[in-house]
Amino acid sequence: MIKNTPTAGCSEYICRTFVIRKTLEMGKDITNRADDYSQWYIDLVKKADLAENSDVRGCMVIKPYGFSIWEKMQQALDKMFKDTGHSNAYFPLFIPKSFLAKEASHVDGFAKECAIVTHYRLKNNPDGSGIMVDPDAKLEEELIVRPTSETVIWNSYKKWIQSYRDLPILINQWCNVVRWEMRTRLFLRTSEFLWQEGHTAHATSKEAEKETLQMLDVYADFAENFMAVPVIKGKKSEGEKFPGAIDTYCIEALMQDGKALQAGTSHFLGQNFAKAFDVQFTNKEGKLELVWGTSWGVSTRLMGALIMAHSDDDGLILPPKLAPIHVVIVPIFRTEEELAKISATVESIATSLRKLGLAVKFDNRDTYKPGYKFAEYEMRGVPVRIAIGPRDLENGTVEVARRDTKEKQVMKMEDVVDEIPKLLEAIQQNIYKRALKFRTENTRKVDSYNDFKKALDETPGFILAHWDGTKESEAAIKEETKATIRCIPLDAPTEIGKCIYSGKPSDRRVLFARAY
RNA sequence: CGGGGUGUAGCACAGCCCGGUAGUGCGUUACGUUCGGGACGUAGAGGUCGGAGGUUCGAAUCCUCUCACCCCGACCA
Structure with missing residues (x-):
């Protein structure tokens, strides 16, 4: 040959x-995305060392690398919450059954997916074959493992609020919740997940509505500027809104397979929970009034969004702002002497980069070859890789590779400290633009039901179409096509048209998609 | 809850149809050679074959029951 x-x-x-x-x-x-997108996602989560299935049904183990990304998200969000006047607090994991029952639509919404604690003690099996639940230790009242904390929090708010002077209450809690889902997927839907839930109480409807929209903006800001995931802000239809809310707002993101992912929600609760828990305050006029509420949350599901929005067949691609490691430095060496020489140079580069606030990892393991390390850090989505070998030491250069485009360049050593931060910023911008371009190219306006069905099957993505505003049309479309109304976009312009399903008049387009 | 699948070494799997010394690859340990895109050699360590019962001289393998997890649906802030 x-x-x-x-x-x-x-x-x-x-x-x-x-x-x-x-x-x-x-x-x-x-697995390649083109061959099996769903399998690609699972492979990636495992190979990038983000999480794995535990032996507990539907629950995952978030591994250190995956958790460090979540921590970066938490840090950024937590700061945004504090900057908008919120404080963190913590409420119990357990909710007495009677609490949950107080708000009718709320209990309807969650009843089918609750984990329930019924006993408080175990004992040895009489036949000595292990342990059993002690039937004598039955709880007077069952405890629900929180699926969300509105009820237990409003129960506290009742004690905390007497006067308009006690308002507003602006609280956030970072915690875990449990929803006994039929079918689970790593990060996207797990029986137990981590999240934050904000719960605020206000003296007026206007103020609560303002809070609801403010937090929606915070989420959108976070998604776009930290995760580099463009989102559409909108309002949920009646059928899709949170059980117990008057209005539910959300941010919707588009994944690479053309399916939508709800990335965060913010609810205007009206006086529903105040009513259910009898939370009243004396206003300035000395009259008793019910308190107005909001709640809002994002979860470890954001990890799923982050992974699916940017990554490729070689692994994860992380936005620099959320990457646990910004720059990995891989030495190329034969002997210990060479490594020692390279290390000296690397240390000075790493120190200067760290002074700029960057997380720099020097991978000087002699147990793996450079090629292996390159592949490993690509799998883990480290935005920038620097390789330094004997040749570089001679020439005073380094090889710099960016993860998002896989481009490599030779850079003068003295330029590294100036150029790397610029490169990281460029990567952050680039992956956002790439995701935005993808979304733009996969958002279609459709005016007939046939075109709608065709678009869903042939070119999955967001579909903007007219809808008559009825539950019936929405349900029928969902039943027939599996597509749901993701939201009524807040910025949707008024436009006269006809509902694609019923032909009845509509005054704006809504956002449809098949969703996770 | 329906359909499908899988449980055998840390991981991925073969062996099962047709019962008879529990195997392969990766990883791991030691040593040597390698090192600019996933290195190789040699030697070693590592297994209640998911669980319970049954058939049999003998069960990873056949039969019955059972448990668990995964995937695809249905469901779902």
């Missing part, structure tokens, strides 16, 4: 072996 035309044949041979080799190696790692 190589012997015929030495030069051309040789390079062709090398090239081909490389491709075959690469294909095999990649196949060994993660």
Whole structure:
């Protein structure tokens, strides 16, 4: 094969072996998105060392690397909450059954997915074969493992609020919740998940509504500027809103397979929970009035959004603002002496980069070859990789590779400190723009039910279409196409049209998609 | 809850149809050679074959029951 035309044949041979080799190696790692998107996602979560299934049904173990990304999200969000006047607090994991029953639509919404504590003691089996629940230790009243905390929090608010002077109450809690889902998927839907839930109480409807929309803006800001995921802000239809809310607002993101993902919600609760828990205050006029409420939350589901929005067949792609490691430095060396020389240079580069607030990892393990490390950090989505070898030491250069485009460049060592922060910023911008471009290209206006169905099957994505505003049409469309109204976009312009399903008049387009 | 699948070494799997020394790859340990895109050699360690019962001289393998998890649906702030 190589012997015929030495030069051309040789390079062709090398090239081909490389491709075959690469294909095999990649196949060994993660499924291609094009072959099976769902499997790609699962492979990626596991191979990037983000999380794994635990032996507890529907529950995941979030591994250190995955958790460190979640911590970065928490830090950024927590600051945004504090900056908008909120404080953190903590309420119990357990909710007495009677609490949950107080708000009718709330209990309807969650009843089918609750974990319930009925006993408080175990004992040895009489036959000595392990342990059993002690039937004598039955609880007077069952405890529900919180699926969300409105009830237990409003029960406290009743004690805390007497006068308009006690308002507003602006509280957030970081915690775990349990929803006994039929079917689970790592990060996207797990029986137990981590989240934050904000719960605020206000003297007026106007103020509560303002809070609801303010937090929606915070979420959108976070999604776009930290996660680099463009989102559409909107209002949920009656059928899709939170049980117990007057209005539910949300941010909706589009994943690479054309399915929508609800990335955060903010609810205007009206006086529903105040009514249920009898939370009244004396207003300035000395009259008793019910308190107005909001609640809002984002969860570890954001991890799913982050993964699916940007990553490729080689692994995770992380936005620099949420990457636990910004820059990984891989030394290329043969001997310990070479490594020692390189280390000296690396230390000075790493120190200067760290002074800029960057997380820099120097991977000087001698147990893995450089190629292995390159692949590993690509899998983990580290935005920038610097390679330094003997050749670089001679030339005073380094090799810089960016994860988002896989481009490599040779950079002068003295430029590194100036250029890397710019490069990270460029990556942050680039992946946002790429995601936005994808969304734009996969958002379609459709005016007939046939085109709607065709679009869903042939070119999945967001669909903007007219809807008559009725539950009946919404339900029928969902039943027939599995597409749901993701939201009524807040910025939707008034536009006269006809509902794609019923043909009845409509004054604006709403956002449809199949969703996670 | 319906459909499908899987439980055998840390991980991925073969062996089962047709019963008879529990295997392969990766990882791991030691040593040596390697190191600019996923290295290789040699030697070693590592297994209640998901669980219970049954058939049999003998069960990872056949039969019955059972448990668990995963995937695809249905459901779902």
